[in-house]
Amino acid sequence: MTWELFAVFLGSSIRLATPLLLAGIGEMVSERAGVLNMSIEGMMLTAAFAAAVGSWATGDPMLGLLIGIIAVQPIALLQAVLSNTLRANQIVSGIGINILVLGATTLAYREIFGARSRAEIPGLAKIKPPLLGDIPVIGSAVFEQVWLLYAGIALIVATALVLRYTSIGIAIQAAGAEPKAVDKSGLSVTRIRYGCVLFAGFMASLSGAFLSIGDIHTFTEGMTRGAGYLAIASVIFGKWRIGGTVFASLLFGAATALQFQLPALGIAVPNALLIMLPYLLALLAVGGLVGRQLAPATLGEPYRR
Amino acid sequence: MTTTDQQPSSAAKLTSKFGFAARPALLVPVLAVAFAALVGLALIAAIGVSVPNALAAFIDGTLGSPYAIAASINRSTVFALVGFGFVLANRANLTNVGGEGQIAVGGIAATAVALYGHVDGLPLGLAFILPMLAAIIAGALWGALAAVLKVKSGTNEVISTLLLSFIGVWLLYWCVQSPALLRKPMTSSATLPESLEIPDETKLPLLTGDYSFPLHIGLPLTIILAIVVAVLLSKTVLGLRLRAVGLNPVASNRAGISYTRTVIFALAMAGALGGLAGALMLQGEQYTLKDGFSSGYGFDGLVAGLLSRGSVTGVIAASLLFGFMRSGGINMEMVAAVPTALVVVIQGLIVITLAGATLFIERWERK
């Protein structure tokens, strides 16, 4: 493999890892607080759709992004109400939301664009950071990315700092590990968990918007194709740590990038196998971990006094 | 003598003026479906289609012809099988959301045996039975895979069955893409990526022999399996063991009930039923394997299982509802220009409403 091809592979791995990275970090925070959101998939799809429509209707991808973010918050709020206040089964309610969103976005897409339209939608700009972007050969191929990725990286660093050095950070971790301790210290477990689900929704909305108006500048029905579930798998594989989740996202992103790279190298591997690869890898990743002791102790369990 | 029914015998009973005792476990799903249907009607109106026209198309698609009725029932049997599997595994507190993948591997196995297993000349119905058996085994193995991961490494079966669904669906895609596997021989570059049509002998016999009412033997088979599953859950020691492991795996293990075996059994059975559902779809309806074969039926079956709140009759009711809804939805799209996605919206609403109502149902029943 030449350096140029490798740089392209690296660049597309990062690009394809970005949605998993953004959604995965949000989901990790929420799971640390004890709430499992199977609905990440639905939240991403909602944002992908709303951002695409917003960008198409206003002609401004920034407004599209904003509309995408706003559109996901009611879904995240619904998940938060179901998971915390109504103490619903988090898996079932999450899958229900995904079914609803899949139907609703498909319905709305057909109503707005018609059955077979592939309208070109204004997308988010790419930026090339100074210094890194100027490296010969790999500079453009690797680092010229949609600005949302760089914003996302900043958000992830901020999240890591908040978790480590602030009172909110330890409250989030305690809410998942020992919610009673949080309750007895006078903080509200419910409020913390609501906040974390809404944050997961926010991150998922960036992720979904990246898919439609960042990466391919169009919307297709059910375009997330299980990326939300991959994000959840990367949280598990990353052992509920930021570094691990980032690593897992990049790994799944690289596996996806092979789809486009191997044919370019003239290596004939069935297309279906390559599409399957990230899911297979995710399965091996979550199946290869032994024990559950790493998961937050009360993950998936609604809190009751 | 007291009973050990799962519902407390003191459960509140609402006696309506018809003298009909409505339990919340029954009433809430009905209300959820009604609510979702109302939203569906509102959406039809919102997209500017005449509601009476849409309804007429819906009813025509469900009950308008013997063909429509038979097609709906055939589809319902597929949902019901996946739903039974869900209920069975759920008794052991396992959530099998892998119906879609189990249908896919069942379809692959049935196609492989029907086309290349030299079964079409066999007597005694073996020609169509052997592909079904292959599908059952493939589905069982697919389900057991998730069970083994759970037992060996504690992998949550929701994640693993979901990922296995994606893998199964893409596996099917690979099978019909690759001429070395199940794709029909490439005669021209325009040859579609799908398998050959299975031989007539391997297709499921119709109950009436009349193609205008194509009800096949999947229906009696499903009824028999419904009874088997219901008896297994309520009358046998195996059912009790599933329940014990579901309620407290540690205490059950201490009492000599193997967690490993129970989990593998439960998920393998659920997978087997899903695989069989795939065989019914192939041998009773589609006859060729192609991309998109599973058609989301695995999720419909999952929703039917969720709706049933653990009862086999509940699965049957929900499956019939969804089977007819799908048919009606398809006709609505063709005749009244209402996208079938509407049906998906309604299903999603039902699941969310029910999930959200669990707390109230439990409180109500405790009173």
Add this chain to the structure above:
Amino acid sequence: MNMASAPAEIVAEPLLSLSAITKRFGNFTALSDVSLDIRPGEIHCILGENGAGKSTLCNLIFGVHRPDGGSMRYRGASFQPSGPADSLAQGIAMVHQHFSLVPDMSVVDNVLLGRQRGLLNRAECARQLEKLAVDYGLPLDPFAKIEDLSVGERQRVEIVKCLIRDPSLFVLDEPTAVLLPDEIAALLDVCHRVASSGRAVVLVTHKLAEIKKIADRVTVLRGGRVVATSDKPAAEIDALVRAMIQGNVDTLDQSAASILGLEPVKHIGHGTENDNTPKTKVEALQIDGLTVRDYQGVTRLDNFTLTVDRGEIVGVAGVEGNGQSELTAVLAGMMTPSEGKIYLGDINLTAKSPKEITAAGVGIVPEDRHAVGCVTGMSLAENIYLNRLDEFTRFGFLQRSALEREAAALMQRFDVRARGPGALFSSLSGGNQQKAVLAREITLPNLTCLVAAQPTRGLDVGAVAAVYSHIRAACERGVAILLVSSELDELLTVADRIVVLYRGRIMGSCVADPDRREAIGAMMAGQPQ
């Protein structure tokens, strides 16, 4: 002593006063018409059996629950806390019976939780902890992780979490249950220091020794009602106990009375009545070099070697968390030992499945009844025969009527009180649940060895006596009994021989002689004798 209805003498303006408090959970009345005053500077003990309503009372004061009737006044004003936050803000702090610490966080982070906003100042908090350590004698490493601390140290964390808030009212709910004798003394000393600085301490307990030592006043709860109060508890201890258990102390089972601390512990062992039974030693259970390392490689049980003869009761003493759970888990087949062998007679039971262990004739009464002993969501009959369902199976079908008939017979024999064999197990009281588990294990057809871990925990006096009479009866029949308990008095009363576990090792062993109490206590604290 004043019985409940008599007016209490006013000594000082009460800090907290409860009047006619009632609390119901569903149909169950946990507290009914409870009135009491807490005064500044006093140590007020709340005495009562399990289920008397002590914890509910604490939770009402701390705002976890809200009363259904009655009212509370705090510092002269009406007090209706809407949650723990309210109570904390008003200067009420509480150490709960069950710790609520985050295991994978440091001491400092646990203390800071909910106390600071924005950026954490861990260094400042560590300094405060060091000051408290000096003031109250509570040494702690501020940056140690909770999961690396001993039980006693964890409780110290709970206490400093409260003290750092400088509370006016300090509530401790059964704080001594998990502590070593030395640690108990230190804790009572902390209570003294807190009270002598003018704050009020509420100490919930069922141990009379503590009351004698420290209480200024006592309120006794029984069945959710105040049944007695006393301003001179040390002098009136007998009357208080009578009020607590509503019975004649003299008729109490010896072992039960000892556990309560009512009577000086007197060894009764087994077979005191017919000592003439021939005592040929037949080894039943042989444990040889049993070692358990957890998934992190930490040794939890270290080279444990012990033989239990038929007709012998061997007690395993020690503070909880010193390897007892691992020992019973391995014996029950729930955990695989890293090294060592277990034999029952000639049968090798090392790393065998629970099913094989049961089949060999080993009964297990697990320490955690709800997690390991039963399936609370199933019926009593199903639970009683959960390990022998095959006997009620024909062609795979469950013979439910036979099952319930047999279960009803056992219920009668073991005095398990329930609505019927079909009653949901979770609807039974703790004592009846334990009797049912015991009935299942003790009626194994070929029982040769019984391992009972903490079999009387959380039971009331009557149930304790019943459990011991069944265990003794089994022993008389020649069953070898291994009794694991953290209540030393219980072991001194019931066992023949005691081995002491400390950090997974046997620190020593001796006959169960009450005179050896001090020596055993020292071994429990890790000092070899």
